[in-house]
Amino acid sequence: MTAPHAHATDRKLTDAEVQALRERVKTFMESDIYPNEDFFHHHSPRRSTEGVARMKELQAKTKAMGMWAPHLPSEAGGMGIGFMPYVYMNEILGRSPIAPLAFGSQAPDSGNAEILWQFGSKELQDKYMKPLVNGDIYSCYSMTEPEVSGADPTNLQTTARRDGDEWVINGHKWFTSQGEGATFAIVMCASELDQPPHRRMSQIVVPANTPGFEIVRPVPVMGETEGSHAEVRYTDVRVPLTNILGEAGGGFRIAQKRLGPGRIHHCMRWLGQMQRAFELMIEYSLQRE
Ligand SMILES: Cc1cc2nc3c(=O)[nH]c(=O)nc-3n(C[C@H](O)[C@H](O)[C@H](O)COP(=O)(O)OP(=O)(O)OC[C@H]3O[C@@H](n4cnc5c(N)ncnc54)[C@H](O)[C@@H]3O)c2cc1C
Structure with a gap:
């Protein structure tokens, strides 16, 4: 079964409603997100007991306010606000690195939930999308490979071969964000080797506890390993x-389908982060002798 296109069923917000939504998000950022940033700097919201508990409290608040999972239509467990209102919301969420997690819209889970909703069978949606959208599990997206340039993904070398009623996947990935701690990966692999380059690849859900799924190491990005952009081997x-x-x-x-909207959402979050950095710079310049 292919689910209907995301946002197809939800009502379009008026400009005034989008403004009001942005104000509500701003208020919550002031009351609950910024004051918690220092705490999460010392307690990982994913890996430390105190950090996880505090993050669950914030998530319970955004759920109670009806502001949970703004990237998804209501039928899929989200806010149902549609593409553009979420774009405007992202400009505010991007001001803090912990905000997307508190609102249930952190990458790469958000994109994974979107494609599970748009292209997953009901079975895959029940088993993986629902707990993901509810914030009970994490996931990762495994596409980029060390051996070939990610700028031209027709080169990707990971393969998926049919054997009876199973796929057999072999390959080597890196920059699989959130690989450590993920319950499942969505893996881009070449399954149709006799087809033209853009018809060769398939996206397949791989539970992380499947034999042969091996996290080699977190690849540091600018010295940071918290996001765990993992190197992963897939062996049979x-x-x-x-x-x-x-x-x-x-x-x-x-x-x-994933990257089109995803790029805009990333850009809006970066705009928010840049504005915050600019404000901090001005504030500091006025204090410093
Ligand atoms: C923080 C972070 C998180 C990421 N998360 C994920 C993730 O969750 N899942 C995932 O699969 N991937 C992820 N990635 C990987 C990302 O998608 C790739 O880094 C990106 O697609 C570029 O591929 P590459 O790293 O292989 O660089 P390359 O393609 O090797 O590019 C390196 C440089 O060479 C240039 N170049 C490449 N080809 C050419 C050419 N033909 N002519 C001229 N110049 C060229 C590029 O412009 C670039 O400057 C992440 C990356 C980062 C930094």
Whole structure:
């Protein structure tokens, strides 16, 4: 089953409603997000007991306020505000690195939930998307490879071969963000080797506890390992054929569906972060002798 396109069923917000939404988000940032930043600097919201507990409290608040999972339609467990209102909301969420997690819209879980909603079977949605959207589990997206340039993903070398009713996946990935701690990965692999380059790839769900799924190391980015942009090896990893998203060979189409909106959302968060940095700089310049 392919689910209907995200946002198809939800009502379009008026400009005034988007403004009001932004004000509500700003108020919550002032009352609950900024005051907690120092705490989360010392207690990981994913890995420390105190950090996880505090993050759950914040998440319970955004859920109670009806501001949970703004990237998804209500039928998929989200706010149902549609693309543009979420764009404007992201400009505010980007002001703090902990805000997306508190609102249930952190990458790469947000993009994974979107493609599970748009292209996953009901079985995949029940098993993986629902707990993901609820904030009970984390996930990762495994596409980039050390051996080939990510700028041209037609080169990707990870393969998925059919064997009976299973895929057998072999490959080597890195920069798989949130690889450590993820319950499952969505893996981009070449399954249709006789097809033209943009029809070769498929996206397949791989539970992280499947034999052959091995985290090699977190790849540091600017000295930071918290995000765990993992190097991962896939060695004879076997998953059911039904773990595929959409049709075999449809991997590039799904990737574009994800990246198109994803780029805009990332840009808006970076704008928010840049504005905050600019404000901090001005504040500091006025204090410093
Ligand atoms: C913080 C972070 C998180 C990430 N998270 C994920 C993730 O969760 N999952 C995932 O799969 N990937 C992830 N990535 C990887 C990211 O998608 C890739 O880094 C990106 O696609 C670029 O690929 P690459 O690193 O192989 O660089 P390359 O493609 O090797 O590019 C290196 C440089 O060479 C240039 N270049 C490449 N080809 C050409 C050419 N033909 N001509 C001229 N110049 C060229 C590029 O412009 C670039 O300057 C993440 C990366 C970062 C930094």
